Amino acid sequence: MSEHAHPSRALYLVIFAALIVGTCLTWGIAFKDLGIWNPVVALTIAVIKATLVILYFMHVRYSNKLTIVTVCAGFFWLLILISLSLSDYLSRSWSLQ
Numbered sequence: 001m002s003e004h005a006h007p008s009r010a011l012y013l014v015i016f017a018a019l020i021v022g023t024c025l026t027w028g029i030a031f032k033d034l035g036i037w038n039p040v041v042a043l044t045i046a047v048i049k050a051t052l053v054i055l056y057f058m059h060v061r062y063s064n065k066l067t068i069v070t071v072c073a074g075f076f077w078l079l080i081l082i083s084l085s086l087s088d089y090l091s092r093s094w095s096l097q
Helices: 009-029 035-057 065-096
Strands: none
Touching: 009 035
């Protein structure tokens, strides 16, 4: 069995602290009125947090290329589903006019 590089305990604590800061930012931004930009900011923070979890806590950063391609394909599929759902949601008011 080959040895894989794993992150140190200090890196885990840094990533954990970044996730806590991201959670506090998400909570704080929920009380600010940014108009149409509220969901954009919240989703951007969520994507950054999800990326940190996938890369470090799920060890994708230290995995082989097939695992990385599989994760990227999953993210691409998620983007397709979100785009289709949002396009449907945003176009619903068009038929009322």
